[in-house]
Amino acid sequence: xxxxxxxxxxxxxxxxxxxxxxxxxxAIAAVAHPTLPWLVGTTAFALGTLAxxxxxxxxxxxSYRVVLAVLALAPVVAGVALGPPWFRVDPALRSALHVGRIxxxxxxxxxxxxxxxxxxxxxxxxxxxxGKPGQILGIGMALVVRLFxxxxxxxxxVRDAIHARGGEARPLRDRVRLLAVRSLxxxxxxxxxxSAALRARxxxxxxxxxxxxxxxxDYPVLxxxxxxxxxxxxxx
Amino acid sequence: MATEQSVDLVDDETVGLFTxxxxxxxxxxxxxxxxxxxxxxxxxxxxxxxxMFFAGLLLGPLWGGVAxxxxxxxxxxxxxxxxxxxxxxxxxxxxxxxxxFLVGFLVGAVVAGAIAHRSVAPKPVAALSAPxxxxxxxxxxxxxxxxxxxxxxxxxxLPLTRAAAVMAPYxxxxxxxxxxxxAVVQGGYLNGR
Numbered sequence: 240x241x242x243x244x245x246x247x248x249x250x251x252x253x254x255x256x257x258x259x260x261x262x263x264x265x266a267i268a269a270v271a272h273p274t275l276p277w278l279v280g281t282t283a284f285a286l287g288t289l290a291x292x293x294x295x296x297x298x299x300x301x302s303y304r305v306v307l308a309v310l311a312l313a314p315v316v317a318g319v320a321l322g323p324p325w326f327r328v329d330p331a332l333r334s335a336l337h338v339g340r341i342x343x344x345x346x347x348x349x350x351x352x353x354x355x356x357x358x359x360x361x362x363x364x365x366x367x368x369x370g371k372p373g374q375i376l377g378i379g380m381a382l383v384v385r386l387f388x389x390x391x392x393x394x395x396x397v398r399d400a401i402h403a404r405g406g407e408a409r410p411l412r413d414r415v416r417l418l419a420v421r422s423l424x425x426x427x428x429x430x431x432x433x434s435a436a437l438r439a440r441x442x443x444x445x446x447x448x449x450x451x452x453x454x455x456x457d458y459p460v461l462x463x464x465x466x467x468x469x470x471x472x473x474x475x
Numbered sequence: 476m477a478t479e480q481s482v483d484l485v486d487d488e489t490v491g492l493f494t495x496x497x498x499x500x501x502x503x504x505x506x507x508x509x510x511x512x513x514x515x516x517x518x519x520x521x522x523x524x525x526x527m528f529f530a531g532l533l534l535g536p537l538w539g540g541v542a543x544x545x546x547x548x549x550x551x552x553x554x555x556x557x558x559x560x561x562x563x564x565x566x567x568x569x570x571x572x573x574x575x576f577l578v579g580f581l582v583g584a585v586v587a588g589a590i591a592h593r594s595v596a597p598k599p600v601a602a603l604s605a606p607x608x609x610x611x612x613x614x615x616x617x618x619x620x621x622x623x624x625x626x627x628x629x630x631x632x633l634p635l636t637r638a639a640a641v642m643a644p645y646x647x648x649x650x651x652x653x654x655x656x657x658a659v660v661q662g663g664y665l666n667g668r
Binding site for chain 1: 482483484485487490491493494495496497498499500501502504505506508509511513520522525529541544545546548549551552553554555556559560561562563564565566568569570629630631632633634637641651652654655656658659662664665668
């Protein structure tokens with residue numbers, strides 16, 4: 240699977256906002272003109288982004304093999320006819336061209352994924368979306384990334400517990416209901432605990448702390464504090 | 476002159492809705508990794524739509540939408556939260572020929588929440604009658620296909636009728652999931668949430 244790899248390539252050194260813009264821009268450009276020259280141009284650009292991230296195109300294609308295999312079925316489905324000649328070339332070619340437009344989008348996406356840590360995208364979202372919505376989405380993204388492995392472990396544990404009790408023999412409807420109920424209960428319990436933890440930590444819209452400055456009266460108090468801290472060193 | 480800024484605490488109700496949205500986004504991501512194999516040539520039974528269903532029913536249109544938006548953003552940022560551990564904007568667009576369904580889940584959660592709660596602030600889920608839940612979740616499923624099928628046409632160039640025919644086998648499974656979600660709520664498992 241494609242995921243962030245630390246590095247110092249040209250792509251790694253770019254600001255995530257500019258990389259996001261390139262991704263969205265290429266996605267729009269790629270689907271704008273379903274013609275072969277345009278497809279060649281956008282694919283060449285996408286290969287350039289892979290070079291900027293020092294990624295092997297073959298390795299990227301291997302990572303996307305399931306997606307590409309399913310997409311490759313589309314021209315076949317489009318070409319099949321229910322009567323003679325049983326397969327029509329024109330719709331199949333048209334579909335192949337449409338599917339081909341997605342390839343550069345996948346390649347650029349791979350360059351972004353491997354060169355950008357999740358926290359950078361979170362920071363970009365928080366800066367690009369002003370005010371409270373940006374804060375909610377930024378903090379929310381960080382928390383989802385943190386909690387996803389725990390919730391996944393919960394769901395797997397519930398599934399394994401159902402299996403251990405012979406759940407595979409039960410009707411599908413019962414198995415799914417049990418899995419949904421138990422997973423949801425655990426998830427909502429986690430939500431309650433997270434909610435209490437955030438409130439206990441004064442979760443605020445303006446979390447930046449107010450500026451601190453020592454006044455004259457603070458110094459003697461500071462001296463007392465230091466003295467108390469080193470007091471165990473003084474032999475009594 | 477020194478400026479003083481008071482701490483603008485997030486109110487308790489918003490914190491509760493926010494953490495539910497975060498955890499339901501994580502649950503949607505977890506359920507996307509779990510599917511139940513079905514016998515014969517049937518497609519595996521994916522649990523992912525439950526994230527959309529429960530986000531809409533528990534959180535209403537605004538926070539239900541936030542939950543699914545967080546799920547999409549985290550996936551676009553690179554966390555492996557889409558089906559089979561996939562990530563990235565390329566997967567949102569292409570998927571496995573069905574990328575539009577991810578965006579459909581987001582809009583579906585908003586629509587389900589809007590119909591179920593008829594206001595931005597969600598009611599307790601126990602206060603929602605079964606017919607309202609059924610209508611809300613059916614509308615969400617309709618929205619998912621209304622976005623997903625044209626999206627598939629756009630991505631693959633398949634005629635709309637063929638794209639619809641490819642997706643048709645999934646509809647009975649989604650209706651079964653809808654029935655299970657309503658049964659979970661009616662069973663009182665989410666009372667007090």
